[in-house]
Amino acid sequence: MAAQGPGPGTVTPSLAVQTPSLAIQTQGLTKVFGRVPAVDAIDLAVPVGSTYGFLGPNGSGKTTTIRGILGLLSATSGGCALLGEPMPERAMATLPHVGALVEGPAFYPWLSGHDNLARLDAMGPDGRSSTRPGRIGDALARVGLSAAAKKKYKAYSLGMRQRLGLASALLRPRQLLVLDEPTNGMDPQGTREIRHLIRQLGEEGSTVFLSSHLLSEIEQVCSHVGVMHRGKLLMQGRLEELRASAAPKLRVEVDDPARAGQLLAGLGMADVAREGNQLVGTLDGLRPQDCCRQLVEAGIGVRMLVREQRSLEDAFVALTGEGFNVAG
C-alpha cells in the first residue's frame, strides 16, 4: 500500500485563509456615558503590520476606545472588528492572539511577578502549562524584569509594574499588541528601553496599537497615527501625512507691511498676519522665491525672509484648534 499523500501532479489546495488587511477596524464606534459621548462615531483603520500611534490628550477617549475594541464594554452604537473577527462576539477566539495593556498594569499585590503571570496564563485558553515556565522567563527577560521575578508585586516600583504589564502582553506570540500608555511612570532610561522594545515587536511582524498623549513618543516609534480629540477621531493615516498637513509658513520683514500684506494675500497666501514689521502667512503651495521677487518688484524693501517648517505639534494644534491640554 502506497503511503497516503499527494502524488505527482496533484495540487495541494492552499491552506492560507484570507488574511484581513486591517488588524483593528471600527465603524461608527460610539460610547455614551450618561449623556456625554466619550467616544463619538470613530472609524479606526489600523493596517496589519503597522505601528499605529493613537494620539490624544488625557480624557480624549483613547482608553474608552481601547476598552471597546477589547470587548470590555459594549458600544452604544457602531461596530468593531479585531483581526477580521467581529467583537465582542468572537472574543474567545480572537483575544488569545492579542496582547494588551489597558489603563496601566493591574496584578495581585500579594503574589510575585512570576506567579502573577503564571496565574493569568492559566486562566485562559492557548496557555500550555508545559511551555509556561519558558514563556514567562522569556517575557520577563524581554522587559528586563528577570531579577525581580520572585519579588512580590506590591514591592515593585511604578516602572517595574509597567514592565510586568508589558511582560503579560508578551506571554505568547501575538498578532496584535494594544498598548495603552506603556511608558507611563517610567524613568527616561526605561522609556527608551520600552520604545526600543516596541520598535522591535513591530519589526518582528506584530501590529502594534500604541496609545499615548506624548507626541514625541508617537513620532519616534510609529508608522501610522490617529489623532483623538474630545471623543472624535480627527484624522488618521501615515505619519508623513499628518506632517504634510502642517504646511510651511513664510515670515517676512519689510519696510511697508501694509502694502506687502495686501500683495501677499493677492498672490494667494492664506492667513496673512502682521506682527509689528513682520508678516506671517501659510505658503499653501506658493514658492518663497516667487513671493520675494514679487515684493521686490513692487518696490517693497525686504529685510528678512524665512520659510518656517512647522513641527508635528503645530500640525496637532492646527487640527485640534487648541494646545495639548486636558480636554474639559
Added chain:
Amino acid sequence: MWLVEARTVFGRARVRALLVALAAVPVLLALAVYLSGGPGAGAGPAFLDRASRNGVFTALAGLAVTMPFFIPLSVSVVAGDAIAGEASLGTLRYLLVRPAGRSRLLLAKGVVVALYCVVAALVVVAAGLVAGFAFFPHGSVVTLSGTTVPLLDGVGRSLLAATVVGASMFGLASIGLFVSTITDAPIAAMAVTVAVVIVSAIVDGVPQLSFLHPWMLTNYWTAFTDLARAPVRWHQIWKDLVLQAGYLVVFGSAAWARMTSRDVLA
C-alpha cells in the same frame, strides 16, 4: 482554571486567617469546657452541654456556635470579594482580555466560593474533633434521641453535618457573588451580604412575620442538628437544601446576567 482560582483564593493570607480563626472556635470551646465544666443540661449553645461526654459533640458544638454568624461572615467576605475584588484591583479587565470568558470566570469564582463554604464548615468540625478527642472520651456516641451509635458513625455524622452546613451557605454565597458583580468595591459587597444575613435572621425572629419564615435564607440553618438524632430526621435538612438551591438558581442567574453584560471600567 478552577484549580488556579482555588489556589489563589486559599493562598490568600486573609482567607487562611479566617480559616484559622474558625478552627480556633471549637478548640476554645473544648478548652473552656475542660477547664470549668460544661453548662447544665439544655443550657448554652446547642451540643455544648454534651461536649464533655464525647469529642463528636465538641465538633457539633463548634458548628452550632459558628453557624449563625461566623461562618456566614467569612462566606460573605470570600463571596463579596470574588468579582468586586478583581474589579477594584483592575485585574478583572486583564482576566477578561486574557480571555478567561465572562461566564467561565463567574463559574470558576462560584465553584471556589462554594468550595470555601464546605471547607470552612469542615475546618470547624475537624478542629472540633481533634480538640474534642484530645480532652474528652471517644467511645460510642449517645445521640440526641437517646440511642447509641458507634464512634465511627458519630464522626461520619459530624462530617456530614459540616457538608450540610456548607451547602446551607450556598444561597448566601450566590447572593454575595451577585452583589460582587454589581459593585467595584469589595467592602460594599461584603457588607451588603452580611446585611442580608442579619435582616433574614431578624425576620426569622419575629413571630408576626411567620408567613415569611419558610422563605428566609437563615430559617433552616439549624437543621443540621437533626443529624445528631438516630434515626436521622431528614425533613428539615431537605427543606433547607431545596431552599438553598432556589436561592442559588435565582441569584446565580442574576449574577450571570450582570456579569455577561456589564461594562468593565475599573
